[in-house]
Each structure stands twice: as structure tokens, then as C-alpha cells.
Amino acid sequence: AAELDPVDILAVDDELGETERDIRDTVRAFARTELAPHVAEWFEADTMPREVVKHLGALGLLGMHLEGHGCAGTGATAYGVACRELEAVDSGLRSFVSTQGSLAMYAIHRWGSEEQKQQWLPAMAAGEAVGCFGLTEPDAGSDPSAMRTRARRDGDDWVLDGSKMWITNSPFADVAVVWAQTDPERGAKGIRGFVVPVGTPGFTVNKITRKLSLRVSVTGELVLDGVRLPADAVLPGAEGLSGPLSCLSEARFGIIWGAVGAARACYGTALEYAGRREQFGRPLAGFQLTQRKLSEMAVQVAQASLLAARLGRLKDAGRLDPVQISVGKLANVRAALDIARSARTILGGNGITLEYPVFRHMVNLETVLTYEGTEEMHLLSIGKAVTGVQAFR
Numbered sequence: 338a339a340e341l342d343p344v345d346i347l348a349v350d351d352e353l354g355e356t357e358r359d360i361r362d363t364v365r366a367f368a369r370t371e372l373a374p375h376v377a378e379w380f381e382a383d384t385m386p387r388e389v390v391k392h393l394g395a396l397g398l399l400g401m402h403l404e405g406h407g408c409a410g411t412g413a414t415a416y417g418v419a420c421r422e423l424e425a426v427d428s429g430l431r432s433f434v435s436t437q438g439s440l441a442m443y444a445i446h447r448w449g450s451e452e453q454k455q456q457w458l459p460a461m462a463a464g465e466a467v468g469c470f471g472l473t474e475p476d477a478g479s480d481p482s483a484m485r486t487r488a489r490r491d492g493d494d495w496v497l498d499g500s501k502m503w504i505t506n507s508p509f510a511d512v513a514v515v516w517a518q519t520d521p522e523r524g525a526k527g528i529r530g531f532v533v534p535v536g537t538p539g540f541t542v543n544k545i546t547r548k549l550s551l552r553v554s555v556t557g558e559l560v561l562d563g564v565r566l567p568a569d570a571v572l573p574g575a576e577g578l579s580g581p582l583s584c585l586s587e588a589r590f591g592i593i594w595g596a597v598g599a600a601r602a603c604y605g606t607a608l609e610y611a612g613r614r615e616q617f618g619r620p621l622a623g624f625q626l627t628q629r630k631l632s633e634m635a636v637q638v639a640q641a642s643l644l645a646a647r648l649g650r651l652k653d654a655g656r657l658d659p660v661q662i663s664v665g666k667l668a669n670v671r672a673a674l675d676i677a678r679s680a681r682t683i684l685g686g687n688g689i690t691l692e693y694p695v696f697r698h699m700v701n702l703e704t705v706l707t708y709e710g711t712e713e714m715h716l717l718s719i720g721k722a723v724t725g726v727q728a729f730r
């Protein structure tokens with residue numbers, strides 16, 4: 338029989354097309370040589386060097402599944418594979434790509450004017466400009482409809498007041514897509530999105546420090562104090578909560594694949610370690626209790642890979658439903674976190690250090706479980722779909 342690949346025991350990658358395989362190999366090689374050797378250092382330093390952004394742009398990974406305006410225009414599965422290979426190194430690297438491409442760029446691409454697209458998308462695709470996406474607020478997380486940030490009209494201008502919390506990439510962003518509640522007067526309809534260049538008077542960003550998770554991904558708080566924007570700063574196509582939610586669906590799709598990368602990395606590390614570390618006169622891999630852990634991981638990784646592949650094909654065909662995205666995000670992040678915790682036990686004391694990637698993945702995945710819809714929110718979305726009854730409020 339052909340040799341089985343332990344991290345892809347069902348050979349799910351055989352389903353990838355040629356371009357998708359090329360993208361996998363290119364991103365994997367880049368991630369292994371340019372990112373993996375430095376990532377523990379970046380994690381300790383609580384940052385990621387800005388040059389990395391340029392590299393990601395040069396590889397075509399920023400907004401890669403978008404068409405036109407300098408974006409690569411790949412399929413959804415290809416984008417997923419790239420997310421997987423990046424997150425195999427660190428969830429924070431995939432978070433950067435998700436926020437740039439699927440949140441900030443996608444919002445402008447899907448809902449923006451031609452002028453907004455021309456101004457921002459080519460620079461963002463090249464990694465010359467960094468974008469962030471401000472939806473969450475200190476008092477509005479799982480329930481973004483409770484947001485307090487307001488946009489009011491003053492003549493033709495818009496004036497924004499409020500604050501946004503937990504905003505990925507914001508400490509080094511050049512532009513923020515900010516969602517705000519508008520007053521119903523003068524034809525404005527509910528929540529609208531605004532393109533806010535950093536440096537606009539009244540707009541400040543405070544970096545959130547002392548995070549114990551996702552330290553390679555920089556996070557900040559946005560403060561909007563009478564931020565005056567011209568009439569054309571609004572995203573013309575988006576009205577209501579469906580605007581930001583459409584972006585979140587894009588980013589969640591990347592997480593479904595990314596979680597597989599983190600899971601594979603933890604499992605691969607534990608497998609290798611168990612094969613060489615000896616106790617009681619033989620390798621850890623030779624103990625039944627350890628084998629059970631490794632076998633469970635192999636099964637979970639295979640299931641998560643299949644799930645990602647299936648949802649990738651549905652998205653490539655334009656048939657992916659948000660509830661299916663909830664199933665994938667919930668199941669794959671759970672599986673990855675389970676695997677990370679189990680892998681950590683196999684590494685014993687070594688498992689708690691930055692010498693190995695496992696603990697770093699584990700604490701990162703705690704954030705991945707919470708952002709882009711918490712586990713509970715996805716359970717409630719699935720619950721609503723299967724029962725027909727909403728239980729959110």
C-alpha cells in the first residue's frame with residue numbers, strides 16, 4: 338500500500354486541483370522558511386514585523402480570493418489552503434491575512450464605490466497599506482446590533498463618535514472600515530460602514546497590551562471623537578447588519594481551514610516527539626495511552642480536513658450557507674483546541690515552552706474559539722436553523 342501521511346491519513350489533499358496544490362506548496366515553503374523560524378520571537382515580543390506584510394502581498398495572499406484591483410482572484414479552496422498553511426505556523430499570521438483580505442478588503446470590494454476600490458484595494462493587495470475592521474465595541478460583542486458608535490450628518494459630511502474594541506491590525510493600520518449606527522433622518526438606513534483613513538483628526542488607536550493569546554497579531558482599541566469624513570466615505574452598498582455579517586462569513590471560512598493547519602502542526606509535533614522521547618526504556622509512542630491520544634488526533638485531523646474540503650467546494654460553487662460556515666468554524670476550532678491540549682500533555686514539561694509550537698497554538702486557539710462568533714453564537718445559529726426557533730435573546 339502507498340505510505341500514509343499521518344497528518345492527512347485520508348489523503349484529503351488528493352482532492353486539490355493543480356493550482357491549489359501549487360499554492361499550498363508555495364505558501365508552505367514560505368511559511369516554513371520565512372515565518373516559522375522567527376515566530377516564537379515575535380510572539381514573545383508581542384508583534385509582527387511590518388516587512389512580513391510586504392512578503393504576504395508579494396505572494397498574492399492579501400485579498401487573494403477577490404477579483405480585480407490587483408487581487409489574485411483565486412477560488413475559495415485555494416484561499417483556504419493558504420490560510421491552513423499560514424495557521425500551521427501561527428493563528429496570528431492567518432488573523433492578519435483574514436482581517437486584511439476577508440474583512441477590510443472584502444468590505445470595500447463588495448460594498449465600496451469604484452473610487453474607494455481604486456484608492457485602497459491595489460495598495461492593500463500589495464501589502465503597502467494595512468486595513469482593519471471595527472465592529473466590536475466594549476459593550477457590544479456577540480450582539481453587534483447594540484453598538485453605540487454613531488454617524489451623524491453635518492451638511493454633506495459625516496461625523497463619527499464612539500469606540501471600537503479588540504480590533505485586529507489596528508495599531509499599524511493605514512485605513513479602518515468602521516461600522517456605525519446612523520440616524521434615520523435623510524434616508525440613512527441603520528448600520529453603515531465608513532472608510533476612515535488613519536490620521537483623520539479625532540481618530541486614535543490604542544494598542545491592547547498584555548494579551549496572553551495571539552500575540553503575533555496586534556490588536557487595538559479605536560477611539561472616534563468627532564471624526565469628520567466627507568460624504569463619499571460611506572460604503573454605498575451596505576445597509577444594516579448584513580453588511581458586516583457578510584464580511585464575517587468570509588473570514589470564518591478562512592478560520593475553518595486555518596484551524597486544520599494549527600491542528601496538524603500540534604499533532605505533527607506530538608507525533609515526532611513521542612517517537613523520540615524515551616521513558617521506562619522505550620519511546621512514548623510505544624505506550625498504549627500515548628497511542629490512543631495520537632490515534633484520536635489523527636482521526637480528528639482527518640475529520641477537520643474533510644469538513645474544510647467539503648465547505649471549500651461548496652463555496653467554490655457559490656452554494657455555501659452561513660449556517661454551514663457555523664458548523665465548520667465550531668467543529669474545526671473545537672477539534673484544533675482538543676488536539677492542542679492533548680499534544681501538550683505528550684510533550685510534558687517541554688510542552689509549556691516556546692521551544693515547541695504547541696502551547697502557543699493552544700493559547701492562540703482560545704481566541705480563535707471566541708472571535709468571529711463565539712462557540713455559543715455558532716451553536717445558537719445552528720440551533721435556529723435546525724429548530725426554526727431563535728434562542729439568542
Ligand code: FAD
Nearest residue numbers: 470471472473478479503504505704707708709711713729
Ligand atoms: P461577549 O459577547 O460579552 O460574550 C461573553 C460570553 O457570553 C461568550 O462566551 C458568549 O458566547 C456568551 N454569550 C453572549 N451572549 C450569549 C447568548 N445569547 N447566549 C449564550 N451565551 C452568550 N472584533 C472586530 O470587530 N474586529 C476585529 O478585528 C476583532 N479582532 C479580535 C481579536 C482578538 C484577539 C479578540 C479577542 C477579539 C477580536 N474581535 C474583533 C472581537 C470578537 O469578535 C469578540 O470578542 C467576540 O465577538 C465576543 O464578544 P465579547 O468579547 O464582547 O464577548
